[in-house]
Amino acid sequence: MGAGHAHTLYRHGHSPVHGLPPHCKLVAVFCFVLVVVCTPREAMWAFGLYAALLAGVAAVARIPAGFLLKRLVVEVPFVAFALLMPFVVPGEQTAVLGVSVSVPGLWGAWNVLAKATLGVAASVLLASTTELRAVLLGLQRLKLPPLLVQIASFMIRYGDVVTDEMRRMAIARRSRGFEARGVQQWRVLAASAGALFIRSYERGERVHLAMVSRGYAGTMPVIDEVTADRTQWAYAATLPVLALAVCLLGWTL
Amino acid sequence: MTVSPNSPNSPDSPDSPKDAEAVAPSLEVSGLAYAYPDGHQALFGVNLTVGRGERVALLGPNGAGKTTLVLHLNGILEAGSGTVRVAGLPVAKRNLAEIRRRVGIVFQDPDDQLFMPTVREDVAFGPASAGLRGPELEERILRALKQVGMEEYAARPPHHLSFGQRRRVAVATVLAMDPEILVLDEPSSNLDPASRRELADILRSLDITVLMVTHDLPYALELCPRAVILSEGVIAADDRTQDLLRDEELMRSHRLELPFGFDPGAVDIPAP
Amino acid sequence: MHVPDGFIDAPVSVAAGVFAVGAVAVSLRGARRELDERTAPLAGLVAAFIFAVQMLNFPVAAGTSGHLMGGALAAILVGPYTAVLCLSVVLLLQGIFFADGGLTALGVNITVMGVVTVVVAYAVFRLLTGLLPRTRRSATASAFVAALVSVPTSAAAFTLLYWIGGTTDIPIGKVFTAMVGVHVLIGIGEAVITALTVGAVLAVRPDLVHGVSGVAAPLKLRVDGELVDAPAATRDPEPAPARRSTRGFWITGLVSAFLLAGFVSFYASANPDGLERVASDQGFDEKVEEHGAADSPLADYGVGDIENARLSGGLAGVIGVSATVVVGTGVFWVVRRRKEEPGEAPRDRDHENA
Numbered sequence: 001m002g003a004g005h006a007h008t009l010y011r012h013g014h015s016p017v018h019g020l021p022p023h024c025k026l027v028a029v030f031c032f033v034l035v036v037v038c039t040p041r042e043a044m045w046a047f048g049l050y051a052a053l054l055a056g057v058a059a060v061a062r063i064p065a066g067f068l069l070k071r072l073v074v075e076v077p078f079v080a081f082a083l084l085m086p087f088v089v090p091g092e093q094t095a096v097l098g099v100s101v102s103v104p105g106l107w108g109a110w111n112v113l114a115k116a117t118l119g120v121a122a123s124v125l126l127a128s129t130t131e132l133r134a135v136l137l138g139l140q141r142l143k144l145p146p147l148l149v150q151i152a153s154f155m156i157r158y159g160d161v162v163t164d165e166m167r168r169m170a171i172a173r174r175s176r177g178f179e180a181r182g183v184q185q186w187r188v189l190a191a192s193a194g195a196l197f198i199r200s201y202e203r204g205e206r207v208h209l210a211m212v213s214r215g216y217a218g219t220m221p222v223i224d225e226v227t228a229d230r231t232q233w234a235y236a237a238t239l240p241v242l243a244l245a246v247c248l249l250g251w252t253l
Numbered sequence: 254m255t256v257s258p259n260s261p262n263s264p265d266s267p268d269s270p271k272d273a274e275a276v277a278p279s280l281e282v283s284g285l286a287y288a289y290p291d292g293h294q295a296l297f298g299v300n301l302t303v304g305r306g307e308r309v310a311l312l313g314p315n316g317a318g319k320t321t322l323v324l325h326l327n328g329i330l331e332a333g334s335g336t337v338r339v340a341g342l343p344v345a346k347r348n349l350a351e352i353r354r355r356v357g358i359v360f361q362d363p364d365d366q367l368f369m370p371t372v373r374e375d376v377a378f379g380p381a382s383a384g385l386r387g388p389e390l391e392e393r394i395l396r397a398l399k400q401v402g403m404e405e406y407a408a409r410p411p412h413h414l415s416f417g418q419r420r421r422v423a424v425a426t427v428l429a430m431d432p433e434i435l436v437l438d439e440p441s442s443n444l445d446p447a448s449r450r451e452l453a454d455i456l457r458s459l460d461i462t463v464l465m466v467t468h469d470l471p472y473a474l475e476l477c478p479r480a481v482i483l484s485e486g487v488i489a490a491d492d493r494t495q496d497l498l499r500d501e502e503l504m505r506s507h508r509l510e511l512p513f514g515f516d517p518g519a520v521d522i523p524a525p
Numbered sequence: 526m527h528v529p530d531g532f533i534d535a536p537v538s539v540a541a542g543v544f545a546v547g548a549v550a551v552s553l554r555g556a557r558r559e560l561d562e563r564t565a566p567l568a569g570l571v572a573a574f575i576f577a578v579q580m581l582n583f584p585v586a587a588g589t590s591g592h593l594m595g596g597a598l599a600a601i602l603v604g605p606y607t608a609v610l611c612l613s614v615v616l617l618l619q620g621i622f623f624a625d626g627g628l629t630a631l632g633v634n635i636t637v638m639g640v641v642t643v644v645v646a647y648a649v650f651r652l653l654t655g656l657l658p659r660t661r662r663s664a665t666a667s668a669f670v671a672a673l674v675s676v677p678t679s680a681a682a683f684t685l686l687y688w689i690g691g692t693t694d695i696p697i698g699k700v701f702t703a704m705v706g707v708h709v710l711i712g713i714g715e716a717v718i719t720a721l722t723v724g725a726v727l728a729v730r731p732d733l734v735h736g737v738s739g740v741a742a743p744l745k746l747r748v749d750g751e752l753v754d755a756p757a758a759t760r761d762p763e764p765a766p767a768r769r770s771t772r773g774f775w776i777t778g779l780v781s782a783f784l785l786a787g788f789v790s791f792y793a794s795a796n797p798d799g800l801e802r803v804a805s806d807q808g809f810d811e812k813v814e815e816h817g818a819a820d821s822p823l824a825d826y827g828v829g830d831i832e833n834a835r836l837s838g839g840l841a842g843v844i845g846v847s848a849t850v851v852v853g854t855g856v857f858w859v860v861r862r863r864k865e866e867p868g869e870a871p872r873d874r875d876h877e878n879a
Contacts, residue, residue: 027619035629038535041692071624078529090694108693115531116627123624133370133410135621147553147565152614154569155576160412161364162573166581171332180584182719190718193578193593194725195570197602200732204570205367208563213327213358214379215350218562221381223374224389227674234352366567 005053009071011128017061018129021228024140024236031240033119035247041111043250047118053242054121059127071124078116085109132156137226150220154207162200169196194201260404265468277341278304279422279434280460282324284335286486287321298335298487305340308456308463310473310494313483314508319466320418323436323484327356327465340433350436353384357427361438362417372403372422375411398427401455414435417448422454434462470498470511473520482507495520528634528683531626537690542632546642549613555606559735564607572611576697577763583718591714596642596679597650597672598719602726605647612639620764633686641682650736655729662729664737676712679878680704724866 017025031051040045058068086096089105096106130138136156140149169192173180180189208216228236280303288294295318303309313319313346313420324330325337337344339355342469356381360366369375385393401421411419420440427435440456441449448473456463456476466472473480473494480494486509490497497503498517504510511517528589533541556564575595599608612633619625626634634788650671657663684704726735 002634029630033530034535037530037538037627037629059843068669080533085693085695089693091694104694106693111692112529112531116381116529119627119629120624123621123628127622127624134621136370138620145550145553147557148549148610148614150565151568151572151610152618154368154566155572155614155618156363157368157370157410157412158573159576161581162570162577166577180582182584186583186717188580189722190721191725193495193581193718194720194729196578197617197722197726198730198733200574200577201567201603201730203365204562204567206360207368207566207570209329209334210322210358210366211378211566212329212562213353213356213360214426215353215382216378216562217382218352220565221378223377223381231534 009127010131015061018237021226021232022130023121023135023141024228024232026138029122032243035243036115036118039250046246047114049246050118063128064151082109082112093108096142209229211235216220274379278302279336285332289331301488308477310477310480311466317483318486319483322371355433356429357430357432358436359423359427363423366423370373372409373407376426376429393429397425400428405516417444437465472519527626528630530629532634534690534692534863538629541636545632545635552606552609556610568607568610572614575611575615591717597646597675600643600647601650601668601723601736604821605643608643612779638680638681642675645678646671648676665720665724669716669724671714672719673716676715677705677708680708
């Protein structure tokens with residue numbers, strides 16, 4: 001993870017999904033994930049339908065399945081955790097392939113795997129159809145406190161710069177024969193981290209000077225605003241509304 | 254790259270200040286002294302006047318107080334004693350907003366200057382902070398970007414530009430504020446020869462007062478008819494750039510050195 | 526560890542979200558006091574730093590490596606408020622762009638990894654630096670302990686949330702032992718790296734370490750060759766109105782947390798849990814049939830077991846969430862008191878650092 005990869009997450013395109021206002025997409029994805037989380041785990045078919053819904057969005061957005069699947073590896077640590085569950089959770093035991101596992105553990109593992117995978121897939125779809133900048137505008141539109149939006153905006157702007165500085169320091173270390181092999185080298189790495197902090201902080205101070213020099217007095221001027229009309233909202237609402245229908249069916253059936 | 258030499262900013266920039274101030278020099282520094290809070294004194298009474306439309310090079314060895322002086326010009330540092338006036342307006346707390354509009358500082362590292370997510374928003378920052386909105390703001394952005402030949406890059410994030418392009422956008426961010434005086438801190442540092450040339454062409458095309466802080470003596474000679482040397486916190490010399498650079502004694506005493514084989518007397522200086 | 530969607534149930538996620546929003550709002554005010562108008566660029570750059578430093582791999586042995594989580598480091602370097610903001614922004618963007626941590630679990634992640642780590646680390650750090658002599662070595666040692674304590678504490682906070690709203694009934698004792706045990710080990714690594722990094726910054730720019738600020742000598746100006754006292758900080762202090770609205774905010778936050786914990790938990794939280802209990806009590810096959818009748822929100826709540834599960838779930842929600850909020854509040858007040866008493870004045874560095 002890192003801002004350095006940020007722009008590779010976005011897949012440029014002109015699909016209807018790309019064209020939706022960012023705040024609509026943010027709300028839609030959040031509601032979708034919320035609905036998924038609220039779905040009873042026993043309604044296995046519901047999760048299949050959710051996956052189909054996401055696949056539909058991916059198709060409309062022309063995001064290839066391979067791209068999506070590759071990004072799902074973020075989840076791997078939790079897959080490991082989920083796979084442990086059937087062995088550590090107490091309760092009724094059952095035999096799967098001759099191994100004794102617990103039934104509630106299996107349910108727990110399924111629950112986490114299904115919901116987390118759908119959540120990750122939804123986020124990946126959002127990130128691959130929405131530019132970083134647009135997400136910030138969307139958050140601003142959704143009334144995230146302006147200061148928080150500014151901090152996020154500076155972080156995105158300087159994530160690459162700071163990461164580059166860190167890489168240059170790593171190259172400088174290696175050019176002088178330094179190889180980090182174990183705990184003995186931590187002092188050197190920590191010194192780099194310390195230097196990186198000082199550089200970042202001092203850059204923050206210089207950025208502040210540059211801002212003040214151009215008339216900054218504590219509030220950012222609003223230069224761009226995103227707006228959405230009713231059709232766009234309706235369009236964005238399709239995903240969570242369909243998901244909600246599935247969820248309600250899951251509760252009643 | 255296309256630079257239109259004289260058309261874009263002529264309509265309103267020369268006579269936008271009020272008539273009473275129209276005769277005042279762009280920059281007037283007198284008796285400026287300053288010590289940093291840690292006790293280190295950097296300026297010991299600087300006197301400097303830059304007339305309207307002049308291009309002046311501010312030369313000096315490292316630690317001479319150049320950056321400190323620059324930070325006084327728009328009130329980021331407050332004078333310990335002495336005064337700074339920009340087009341007649343004293344630099345003081347109550348005038349800061351107007352002073353910062355009038356003095357456009359281009360900092361050394363364009364990454365510090367370009368802090369917004371896209372080029373367009375960055376150029377918009379200054380005028381938008383001053384309250385400009387709508388078509389007027391758009392017009393200002395476009396004009397500034399055209400002045401530096403970067404109008405095609407408006408939607409790009411600064412990180413995806415080359416260093417030279419970033420420096421040019423940094424100049425545009427300041428031009429968008431319609432400044433009275435453009436202050437450049439080491440404008441040629443880290444530029445390859447082609448970018449250096451492009452920036453020089455841009456600066457020459459601007460109808461604006463320029464104070465250029467630099468170690469790059471050939472660049473100073475090429476762009477600025479007049480130069481001053483800041484040394485040990487005071488202006489030690491003030492003359493035609495060519496004459497200053499020829500004075501070997503003076504140059505040596507202020508740790509200024511010309512590049513190997515460079516003869517300031519033999520250079521054909523382009524017309525301003 | 527970033528909690529994904531589906532790990533913690535919806536009501537507790539929402540309650541944690543409310544708590545996180547509260548903590549962020551308090552930090553927004555606090556950070557403005559710490560950094561004034563420099564907040565946005567400085568916090569943004571520090572967030573970028575945290576982002577970057579989380580990618581710096583520290584080799585442990587035999588090909589494994591760890592990385593810094595940065596909560597304690599940020600708290601010590603830039604102060605608790607700014608640190609909470611930085612970590613929240615990092616977690617927010619990680620959730621949106623990298624799908625790292627679920628969107629519905631954002632509140633949980635910010636609470637556990639942002640707020641708890643930062644508050645605990647900062648409280649421990651200030652306590653120790655207050656007790657120990659004011660030297661660089663004791664600052665480094667305090668940083669070590671602060672980071673060491675903060676990591677298992679945040680694991681314990683996670684366990685608490687899991688206990689209230691976990692979607693699978695792993696015995697809480699087991700979760701606690703495993704989480705805290707593993708995180709003590711992780712905490713040692715975090716502590717060593719944090720202490721070394723703080724030491725490295727102290728060696729070069731001690732003035733940048735927020736946790737040990739307030740030791741600067743009075744300022745002087747040299748004007749015309751004469752030393753004169755520098756004028757005191759010129760910025761107008763404006764603490765009074767901020768204080769009042771903060772208190773109002775806290776009351777609102779508390780009330781809404783209680784409401785959420787009480788009502789939302791009561792009505793919804795126990796559902797999946799009750800479901801689970803039914804599942805474990807009655808076995809797989811029967812359960813599927815049972816489920817339709819017993820667990821639909823529209824069903825008649827006649828089954829005693831479910832009713833009890835619901836009640837106990839709701840009660841646990843109230844106790845747990847309010848305990849978290851109250852402890853969090855208390856620590857915030859203590860930290861703020863401690864911070865405001867020893868001279869705020871030398872922090873006004875806007876002009877000097879130019």
